Structures are given as C-alpha cells and as structure tokens.
Amino acid sequence: MAITVVGSVGLDSVETPFGKVEDALGGAVSYFALAAAHYDPVNVVAVVGDDFPADFRQLLSARRIRMEGLQTVAGETFRWGGRYHLDMNSRDTLFTDLGVFADFAPSIPDAYRGAEVVFLANIQPELQLDVLRQAGTDAKLRALDTMNLWIDIARDALTEVMRQVDIVVIAEEEARQYTGEASLRRAVREILALGPSRLVVKQGSYGALLFDRDGGYFAAPAYPLDEVRDPTGAGDSFAGGFLGYLAQRLSMGATLTPGDYRRALAHGNIMGSFACEDFSVRRLLALTPDDVARRYDDLVSFTHFEGSWRDGE
Amino acid sequence: MAITVVGSVGLDSVETPFGKVEDALGGAVSYFALAAAHYDPVNVVAVVGDDFPADFRQLLSARRIRMEGLQTVAGETFRWGGRYHLDMNSRDTLFTDLGVFADFAPSIPDAYRGAEVVFLANIQPELQLDVLRQAGTDAKLRALDTMNLWIDIARDALTEVMRQVDIVVIAEEEARQYTGEASLRRAVREILALGPSRLVVKQGSYGALLFDRDGGYFAAPAYPLDEVRDPTGAGDSFAGGFLGYLAQRLSMGATLTPGDYRRALAHGNIMGSFACEDFSVRRLLALTPDDVARRYDDLVSFTHFEGSWRDGE
Numbered sequence: 001m002a003i004t005v006v007g008s009v010g011l012d013s014v015e016t017p018f019g020k021v022e023d024a025l026g027g028a029v030s031y032f033a034l035a036a037a038h039y040d041p042v043n044v045v046a047v048v049g050d051d052f053p054a055d056f057r058q059l060l061s062a063r064r065i066r067m068e069g070l071q072t073v074a075g076e077t078f079r080w081g082g083r084y085h086l087d088m089n090s091r092d093t094l095f096t097d098l099g100v101f102a103d104f105a106p107s108i109p110d111a112y113r114g115a116e117v118v119f120l121a122n123i124q125p126e127l128q129l130d131v132l133r134q135a136g137t138d139a140k141l142r143a144l145d146t147m148n149l150w151i152d153i154a155r156d157a158l159t160e161v162m163r164q165v166d167i168v169v170i171a172e173e174e175a176r177q178y179t180g181e182a183s184l185r186r187a188v189r190e191i192l193a194l195g196p197s198r199l200v201v202k203q204g205s206y207g208a209l210l211f212d213r214d215g216g217y218f219a220a221p222a223y224p225l226d227e228v229r230d231p232t233g234a235g236d237s238f239a240g241g242f243l244g245y246l247a248q249r250l251s252m253g254a255t256l257t258p259g260d261y262r263r264a265l266a267h268g269n270i271m272g273s274f275a276c277e278d279f280s281v282r283r284l285l286a287l288t289p290d291d292v293a294r295r296y297d298d299l300v301s302f303t304h305f306e307g308s309w310r311d312g313e
Numbered sequence: 314m315a316i317t318v319v320g321s322v323g324l325d326s327v328e329t330p331f332g333k334v335e336d337a338l339g340g341a342v343s344y345f346a347l348a349a350a351h352y353d354p355v356n357v358v359a360v361v362g363d364d365f366p367a368d369f370r371q372l373l374s375a376r377r378i379r380m381e382g383l384q385t386v387a388g389e390t391f392r393w394g395g396r397y398h399l400d401m402n403s404r405d406t407l408f409t410d411l412g413v414f415a416d417f418a419p420s421i422p423d424a425y426r427g428a429e430v431v432f433l434a435n436i437q438p439e440l441q442l443d444v445l446r447q448a449g450t451d452a453k454l455r456a457l458d459t460m461n462l463w464i465d466i467a468r469d470a471l472t473e474v475m476r477q478v479d480i481v482v483i484a485e486e487e488a489r490q491y492t493g494e495a496s497l498r499r500a501v502r503e504i505l506a507l508g509p510s511r512l513v514v515k516q517g518s519y520g521a522l523l524f525d526r527d528g529g530y531f532a533a534p535a536y537p538l539d540e541v542r543d544p545t546g547a548g549d550s551f552a553g554g555f556l557g558y559l560a561q562r563l564s565m566g567a568t569l570t571p572g573d574y575r576r577a578l579a580h581g582n583i584m585g586s587f588a589c590e591d592f593s594v595r596r597l598l599a600l601t602p603d604d605v606a607r608r609y610d611d612l613v614s615f616t617h618f619e620g621s622w623r624d625g626e
C-alpha cells in the first residue's frame with residue numbers, strides 16, 4: 001500500500017523578494033514525496049548524480065519514503081535556477097542543467113510492486129508511457145502531470161499517456177494550450193473524452209478545480225497566505241496532498257467516493273500552501289498532523305455557506 | 314426600502330469573438346440595477362443625453378427601478394467602445410466619449426430618502442463623497458466600487474470615500490495597486506484599517522473573496538460558464554447581486570449575519586455569470602427566479618465538502 005512517484009529530484013537555486021537559496025533540495029519528486037508521505041508511504045523513482053548530498057538522501061529516507069528506485073549515476077545532479085518577481089506569479093528560469101537527468105530511464109524496483117497509486121510527475125511523455133508499461137496494471141489509480149514543453153514537442157505521446165491514466169492533473173493554461181480552447185470547460189471535456197475519469201485543473205494562487213467524466217464539478221479555493229516566500233514546488237506538493245489523501249483512503253480499504261475526491265483536493269491545496277511558505281521543502285519537513293488539521297478546518301469554514309438562500313443563519 | 318445606485322448609464326459598442334453590438338444599453342448603473350432589481354427595488358442616479366433611446370428608459374423602468382434620479386440633459390449620452398480577444402480577460406478600449414457624463418453632478422431625489430443601501434459605482438471619488446453627503450446618513454449600508462484611474466489621479470479623495478463606507482468592492486489588481494502590496498491579505502488589512510467593516514475582492518473568472526475587519530474570510534468561486542460571450546458589466550452585475558441580496562434581507566427586517574454576507578457573495582457570482590452569457594444586459598433581462606435558484610443550488614454543490622477529513626461520504 002503506497003504511492004509510486006516518478007520524476008525529477010534536483011538541486012534548485014531560487015531567488016525571490018524574500019531571500020534566496022542555492023543548491024537546495026528540489027525537483028517534483030522531492031516536493032511530491034514529502035507532501036504525500038504525510039498521508040501514506042511513498043516510493044521514489046528518480047535519478048541523481050554522484051554529487052547528490054547525503055543529507056538530502058537522509059532527509060527523504062527518514063520519512064515514509066522508499067529510496068530503492070533512486071538511481072545514483074556518475075555525473076551531475078539536475079540543477080535548476082530561477083528568479084521570482086514581486087507578484088510571484090511569473091518567474092524567470094536562469095539556468096537548467098539536466099546533468100544525469102538527461103539520460104533518465106525510469107526503472108520500477110520489484111519492491112514497489114503493489115503500489116496502489118502511481119504518479120507520473122512532469123517528465124517526457126515517452127518515459128511516462130514506459131513507467132505505465134512497467135507498473136500500470138498493478139495500480140488502482142494512475143495520474144499524470146505535464147508542462148507546456150511536452151505539449152509543444154511531444155503532443156502525440158502525451159495524448160497517449162492521457163488515454164492510459166485515470167486522473168490528469170494540469171495547469172489551467174496548459175489545458176487551454178493542449179486543446180486550443182479558450183473555454184476551460186470545453187478544454188476539460190476534450191481531455192476527459194480521451195479516457196481519464198477525472199481532471200484536476202490547477203489555478204495557482206486561486207486554487208484548483210475537479211471535473212469528472214459524468215459532469216461532476218468541484219471548486220476548491222486555495223488556502224490564503226499572508227506571505228508567499230517561494231512558490232517553487234507548490235504544484236507538486238498539491239499533487240502530493242491530493243494523491244496522498246486518496247492513497248490513504250485506499251490503504252484503509254475504502255472505495256473512493258466523490259466526497260473523497262473533494263477532500264483530497266482540499267489536502268492538495270493545503271500542501272501547496274505549506275510549500276509556498278518557505279524556500280525549498282523546508283515547510284513540508286516541519287509539518288505536524290495538527291498543522292494539516294487546522295488548515296483543513298479553516299478551509300471548511302472559508303468555503304461553506306448555507307444551502308438555502310432564504311434562511312437566516 | 315431600496316438600493317440607491319449612483320454612476321454611469323451609457324451606450325456600449327462591444328466586439329467579442331462571439332459577435333458585436335453597437336450603442337447597446339451599458340454603464341455600471343444599468344448592469345447593477347438590472348441585477349439588483351431581482352432582489353429589491355433600485356433607485357437610479359445617473360445622467361444621459363437627449364439622445365438616450367426611449368426604449369432603454371422603458372426597459373429599466375418596467376422593472377422595480379425608480380428613474381426620478383436619471384437626469385436628462387442636452388447633449389450626448391456617455392459612449393464606450395471596446396474589443397475583447399480570445400481569452401476574454403483582456404480588452405482594448407476603442408473609444409470613450411464622456412458626453413454629458415463629463416459634467417455629471419449627482420443629485421439624490423427626495424423620493425429616494427430612506428434607501429437602506431447606497432452603492433457608489435465607479436465614478437470620480439469627489440462625486441462619491443458628494444453622494445455620501447446627500448444620502449449617507451440615511452443608509453444602513455454604504456458601498457463603493459472604483460477603478461485604476463482614480464487610484465492614479467484621485468487617491469486622496471478615494472481614501473476619504475473608503476473611510477466613510479461600510480463595504481469596499483474592489484478588483485484584486487486594484488487592491489494591490491492602491492496599497493502597493495504584493496500580498497493580497499496585507500493589502501486587504503491596509504484597506505480595512507481605513508474604516509470599512511468589509512472588503513470584497515473581485516477576481517474575475519475566479520470568483521470573489523470576502524474579508525471582514527475581525528479577520529473573517531470567505532472564498533466564493535465563480536459560477537463556471539461554458540461560454541463567456543461578453544464580460545462587460547460582470548463586475549457591476551456582481552455588485553448588484555451582492556448588495557441586492559443584502560438589501561432584500563434588510564427589507565425583510567433581518568439583522569445581517571456573516572451567513573447573509575456569504576450568501577450575498579454567491580448571488581454576486583450568480584449575477585456576474587448571467588451578465589457574461591450574452592451581450593449588453595440581455596441575459597439579466599431574461600432571468601427568472603428559478604434560473605437564480607438553480608445556480609444557487611449548483612454553487613452549493615460545487616463548493617461543499619465534508620467537515621471532517623477522516624469520514625467517508
């Protein structure tokens with residue numbers, strides 16, 4: 001009973017109006033795993049170079065995160081550098097050094113067989129397909145994330161992954177880009193028609209939307225923060241909270257209900273909000289179950305209103 | 314028992330990817346009044362030229378909209394022309410002919426005394442102050458809207474209006490612009506510190522947020538539309554639904570509760586969504602109470618999730 005996540009582990013150098021870090025732990029898998037491990041065990045599949053710091057490895061494996069699938073090969077770990085500006089919604093990439101990530105060939109260890117959830121973080125769609133071939137049939141829930149680059153240069157392969165997964169997690173602008181539809185709801189219908197039963201649209205600081213193939217719809221506003229210190233990894237932490245909660249429910253023997261998916265979206269927003277509160281994965285490391293429970297209760301109170309518009313309170 | 318609204322009535326020429334209209338009924342007051350009149354009687358204070366079509370006048374006065382405060386003076390009615398592009402979130406202003414609106418001097422007819430709600434739509438802050446001097450003490454609830462232009466050129470007067478009203482209704486980017494704060498929550502606190510007890514932040518297609526001086530917070534996602542044909546007037550229709558619902562509650566003798574404000578925000582989003590579905594005020598004219606009730610029930614189902622994250626559904 002666990003979640004297998006496949007994607008990047010890297011070293012991030014990030015500058016925001018609130019400060020900067022150099023060669024901090026980053027990559028989609030790091031954020032996803034540290035968020036999801038608050039809910040259920042996580043299996044990591046990624047690659048790092050022989051320069052990858054031992055304390056980062058230690059920091060991950062000290063949690064419920066299995067590391068057999070983290071390949072270490074001669075060469076440099078994937079490095080990314082970025083700078084955020086005052087509004088924090090746009091960023092400049094300063095450099096991308098793929099290092100050993102350029103030749104990443106994901107391999108699912110036997111020890112990971114039986115994972116009920118597989119998350120294909122943002123990597124080449126061809127690699128995502130390969131992971132599905134290796135592990136897909138075991139899993140009850142297969143989900144993907146992607147990015148504008150793959151929509152541009154690997155659209156057909158991405159379409160094939162979308163056909164094979166249960167849940168597509170995608171940013172609003174990517175849903176529009178992939179379909180060429182200005183209407184988000186039409187874009188959503190087009191993607192759902194490919195095969196996935198659910199589509200999660202990430203809207204950054206506005207929260208997320210959940211659509212299902214039967215027309216079901218749920219809007220989950222973001223958890224409001226006074227200060228966004230570093231939004232790097234918010235989307236991957238969102239996916240970690242979302243799928244982590246669903247994996248936990250499956251581990252408890254539950255059959256997933258529409259209510260489970262709604263609660264999962266709230267947990268996605270909670271983990272996304274924590275990720276933004278400090279640089280790198282720091283805030284995800286310091287989280288307690290009470291911190292999560294408080295934000296959950298807050299979100300309930302921030303969004304509920306009475307069911308009949310004529311009644312007083 | 315009514316809402317008095319002060320602002321522009323004009324003739325709009327609008328082009329979107331879905332079509333175009335010329336010299337259609339527009340202006341903040343038209344949208345606001347036609348939305349709010351679904352909830353409570355509305356008193357209009359505005360000015361038009363002697364070219365203002367009789368059928369537009371008829372169309373407003375056929376509803377629960379009093380027109381004694383609509384001055385008609387020699388000259389041309391305010392005209393605005395705009396063009397929207399594919400994403401509908403940005404528009405180009407093609408022309409703005411102020412006409413008789415340039416010398417607008419709002420005057421509240423005696424017949425409007427006793428209105429419980431006053432809405433100062435987007436006009437010069439000096440005129441908003443003048444309206445408050447004429448009508449402010451009667452009203453239980455005074456609210457303002459504004460725009461980037463007044464933040465730029467009439468900041469001090471705008472600050473003075475903010476001090477005197479109960480509710481500020483403002484677009485997210487304007488809240489940031491007015492305060493110079495990147496953090497929305499800090500911007501909100503700064504505005505609330507001026508005096509208003511509540512602040513509504515409009516977020517366009519994402520919905521709206523409600524903040525109160527005691528730290529209360531409510532997030533209301535927009536009503537999702539397949540097709541936005543013309544977003545002109547959505548913000549004013551939002552204000553009409555929001556204040557219209559509150560005015561209706563006051564007319565029923567209610568003391569406004571936090572729950573009333575939350576429901577009011579939902580009605581704001583509902584009216585904003587209807588405004589976008591057709592050009593000019595067409596959809597607001599065709600609305601039935603059942604249309605409103607259906608969207609309200611939809612919004613409840615689109616946003617509610619269970620209060621405890623461990624329970625199944």
